[in-house]
Amino acid sequence: MTEPTATTSTGSPAGLGFRKARDRVVEAFLLMAALVAVFTTIAIVIVLVAESLPFFKVVPLKDFLTDTMWIPLFAEPRYGVLPLVAGTLVTTLVALAVAIPAGTIIAIYLSEFAPFKLRETIKPALELLGAVPTVVYGYFALMIVTPLLQKIIPGLPGFNMLSAGLVIGIMIIPYVASVSEDAMRSVPNYMREGSYAMGATRFQTATRVVVPGALSGIAAAYILGISRAVGETMVVAIAAGLQPNLTWDPTEPAATITAFIVQVSLGDLPHDSIGYQSIFAVGLVLMLMTLVFNIAGFSLTRKFRETY
Amino acid sequence: MHAATADAALQQIRADVNRRKIFDKIFVMVGLLIMFSALLVLVVLFIDLVQEGAPRLNWDFLTSFPSRKAERAGILSAWVGTSLIMLTTAAVSMPVGVAAAIYLEEYAPKNWVTAIIEINVTNLAGVPSIIYGLLALGLFVYQFNLGQSIAAAGLTLSLLILPIVIVATREALRAVPRAIREAAYALGATRWEVTAHHVLPYSTGGILTGMIIGLSRAIGETAPLITIGALSFIAFLPESPFKGEFPFFSFAWLREAFTAMPIQMFNWVSRPDPAFQVNAAAAGAILLGMTLLMNGVAIYVRYRFRKRINW
DSSP: OOOOOSOGGGTOTTSHHHHHHHHHHHHHHHHHHHHHHHHHHHHHHHHHHHHHHHHHHHSOHHHHHHOSOEETTSSSOEEOOHHHHHHHHHHHHHHHHHHHHHHHHHHHIIIIISOHHHHHHHHHHHHHHHHSOHHHHHHHIIIIIHHHHHHHSTTOOSSOHHHHHHHHHHHHHHHHHHHHHHHHHTSOHHHHHHHHHTTOOHHHHIIIIIHHHTHHHHHHHHHHHHHHHHHOOHHHHHHSOSOOOOOOOTTSOOOOHHHHHHHHHHSOOOTTSHHHHHHHHHHHHHHHHHHHHHHHHHHHHHHHOOOO | OOHHHHHHHHHHHHHHHHHHHHHHHHHHHHHHHHHHHHHHHHHHHHHHHHHHHGGGOSHHHHHOOOOSSGGGOOOHHHHHHHHHHHHHHHHHHHHHHHHHHHIIIIIOOSSHHHHHHHHHHHHHHTSOHHHHHHHHIIIIIIISOOOSSHHHHHHHHHHHHHHHHHHHHHHHHHTSOHHHHHHHHHTTOOHHHHIIIIIHHHHHHHHHHHHHHHHHHHHTOOHHHHHTTOOSOOOSOOOOSBOSSTTOBOOGGGGSOOOOHHHHHHHHHTOSOHHHHHHHHHHHHHHHHHHHHHHHHHHHHHHHHHHHOOO
16 A cells, blocks of 8 residues: 655655556556457457458359358359358257246246255356356267167257257256346345235246346346357257258258358368358358347347336 | 125135145246256266266376377377466456456446447357457467467457456456445545555455356367367477576467367367267366366355455
């Protein structure tokens, strides 16, 4: 701590003038650190757009969006992004079919039913599910979940979107549960008490008072889950196969946008080849998809916002 | 109203409430079932990895380089690479993240610049990790000419965990009561003195927790490292950061090619030969064990600091 000095007026090193100047220098440094976040976003946009421009000079945007084949590394390449988008959407939908019901039920249970001690122990434990490295989840999908599913669904191929999607679903349960639970807990207690006073049970209060009241926060939780699922890479790269395949059937193998980027990165294509530039083009599509979900989520959140 | 009919009505209400309360019980059972099945997944996964990888979980595995022969391959270059990448990531993301959080929490005026920074931090948390890989490929590898090096990997993962560090630090700073700040201001401290001498010491626990959680996220990240071109077959170690003679340390390792634990595991898991799956399981057990350990330490640190401070 600065020693108290009686000589501030003489401008000693620890005087008020020096200390105020030091404050301004520090503030400038802190602001620069905070601006790193802004520069990162700008850099992401610039890199994705600039690096995919050469790609779109060769491939017309119309072909990119409407062609139904994605075979950029073949002798006669075709660049239709639809199969990759379909693969991404199918795995995401399977994941959501797991994570949304499970995550919501866990959130309602923890917020409305669980005793305090259980909630305080189980919440950090659940968050560990989201901390497991995704490459480990990939192993889980390929070596444990797929063989299990093959016993239930005969003829299921070794690589399939179903098992990858299920595992991504388990992975994003904590994101959905944790954010929904926070939203439900911020519903004021007098609303619950009003409901109990009318003779409603806990379950009725939870589903008809708390959940509607927390809908904007729950929507935000779902959006977070969707963003995670869309951008998930290693699970699909390991367990869903790397063949682009335009299908809506989750039991088939298919590549997602992210899996394709991994596949190209593992090869040794030269930096200026079109196959290489294509990863920035599909990366741009992935970024736009996440953006669309986030904007949709933002407007949903605004629409359902309740003020107490 | 007759007493008898009132009594009957009460009976009816009780029966009605009891009937509806059955749903409470069913829901509690369903909720517990789903929650414990989710946790069971984690337990089963860890046990399976340890069991499958057991034949390779020994000292040789830690001290051998990767090899074409599964039973002779090890993770020496992978864990050394991961350690050096984590060192770089911590060295970059800690000062930048904490400084950004201090600015947003203690300094930022309410204006459009602050609003833009806040929106960006929130959005970056939702950007898929592979996009950070593409950013790093375009920016660090080619523009800054860092190549496929430990420095490029460390910077990439720093950007990736920056939102986590910022959000956790802000929460820790916000938990310090206003009264502490006002008391310091009243004694004539400047804003930076208030922050550095009073607010930061009280929030160390929260900041450390956030940093550990961020690093535990970074340690398992695979996709961005693959994108910037991590190799999976590295049979040498980067130059040691410690030197026998003056100045006793060196940064030459920053420019060297690398592999990392998750990359090594991915390489083994994508091989058709089942012998390599044993290696993948062993590497996975170590990786998962490290992640769980880091999260456990984070929870413990948070608990200890929360207990020690009584406002």
